[in-house]
Amino acid sequence: MSLLQDLEWRGIIYQQTDAEGLKETLQKDQIALYCGVDPTGDSLHIGHLLPFLTLRRFQLAGHSPIVLVGGATGLIGDPSGKSEERKLQTIETIQYNVKCLQSQLARIFDFEGENGAVMVNNYDWAGSMDIVTFLRDYGKHIGINYMLAKDTISSRLETGISFTEFTYTILQGLDFLHLYEHHNCKLQIGGSDQWGNITTGLELIRKNMPEGAKAYGMTIPLVTKADGTKFGKTESGAVWLDPEKTSPYEFYQFWINTADADVVKYLKFFTFLSHSEIDQLEQAVQEEPHLRKAQKTLAEEMTRLIHGEEALKQAINITAALFSGEIKNLTAAEMKQGFKDVPSYKHTTGDEFEIIEMLVAAKISPSKRQAREDVTNGAISINGERITSIDYILTEKDKIEGEFTIIRRGKKKYFLIKY
Structure with a gap:
């Protein structure tokens, strides 16, 4: 089974700019591709995971991932999904956030070997760009009507949008162009809300590169829950990757409490288990739901990936102790995790x-x-x-x-x- 067939089976592909072209390219070549995130906070949450885990799947298939943390775009703010202007943060705050997010993303990828991942920060090429260069070399190629047709912008026309956020899509499109020129990057992947920004990048490549330049875009579906509630949220808020914000035990508990209606989908989305392993767990959900084998596997795979083997062992110890009442077997550190949110x-x-x-x-x-x-x-x-x-x-x-x-x-x- 090819990589794209695997992604289809997992339900990960939402939109593609040129499905046949990408299929042919992947059959012939090992490519560089990228996914990015803006450092608007000092931690990622699990809602950020799926595009980056998809990028990791490409790496496991032999392709070269570029992990972008947007030190420049983070200073502006993506209007996508926002009903009003984002509060601007200082350069110092954004650059601190960049380092935090980079360390979290480093757990997911392999940075060694022929197709080792590359970590980049778009502040390195956009931060020192003067306004005349931006307008002449890039703004000139993107028409106002083209931008007004994008949902991220048209949805804000009623409530208002600043010129700063209006031009965000060009700034992010510049990332794709830069990576195409300097890293031979052929594909950008992102969440479904990034479709407009991805196509802007392709437009800049088409306008600035020699005729026949090939590049592609792919988006990932929005992760939803069967009961209609928002994925990645608990009573205490978002589920963060930073262990100081969401402890490994809390992280483990989030996944182990997944509903039967969602667990197989999440196994396909978030884990690197094989098709046969997931099929067996799906059968277990149907025949032995009380054993919660699928949920336990999901929780173990995700906690191990994000926090490591030792943190997973702690989470399992805390869970077992709280279930049995034998908390005297826990270490003080485990007790602090397990009882963080009790009265x-x-x-x-x-x-x-x-x-x-x-x-x-x-x-x-x-x-x-x-x-x-x-x-x-x-x-x-x-x-x-x-x-x-x-x-x-x-x-x-x-x-x-x-x-x-x-x-x-x-x-x-x-x-x-x-x-």
Whole structure:
């Protein structure tokens, strides 16, 4: 099966500028291709992943990926999907974000060997360009009517769009032209919202390069959930690749909680499992859905890819401990991950305190009477150890690393006491 046939099977191809031309080119040559992202924040989220994972599939098939982080375009802001002007950020902030995103993307690609990935920043060629050069050499080739026909621009005409954002598509098109000239880059891939910017790049190549220059564009479908809710969002917000924003445990939990209706699609989109492996997991969803084999595999593959083997082991340990209640087997670092978002109470008075007083103060039990019942009935555990004495005093020995204590009421309700 060819690379394009594999992408079709996975449902990854949404639009192509010249499907037959690209097919013929890939049959004959190993090509360079690129995908880019603007560093508007200091971390990618999982909504950014699919185009870059598709770029990685090309690399595994022998092609040469160019990973672009837009230090220049990030200073402007893509009007795509926006109803109003983006707030501009400083050069220092954008360049800091560039470094953060580059380190995250470096986990996905192989930078060694004949087709090793190349990391580029468009600030290197666009940052020092003067306005006259931009207007004469590039703006001259893109007509106003051509730009007004693009959805990203026409959708903003009612609410207003600045000249800055209006010209964004030319600036991004310049990236494709530059990479075509200097890296022999023949293909740009991106999300479905990037179609207009990709075709602008092709237009600049057509206008600036010798007749017969061949280049192509491909877009990836928007990732959706079967229930209509937005992919990549949880109650606490976006699922980030930065482990400080979304811990590996939280990252793992996002994937393992995938609905049966979505899991096979996500396995095809995001993992590098073979067709036969995915077919077997699809069968497991149909015949043994309670075992959640597909979800476990998806969570393991994605956590290993983004955070590494050690972080995956931690995520699995935390998951198993929380399910069984055996949290005393966890390290302090694992506890911090696993209990990051549970209800918490800040204790500020005294080094020792009675368990009944703490249960009421932290609103773990609604009253002293209920607190006493909870303790005597064995419903209260401290750091994984059941407490049955209403006279129990919490002391320094109950503090983990001197920072927190974990209290469980019943089987699943956890609370964090912070100091």
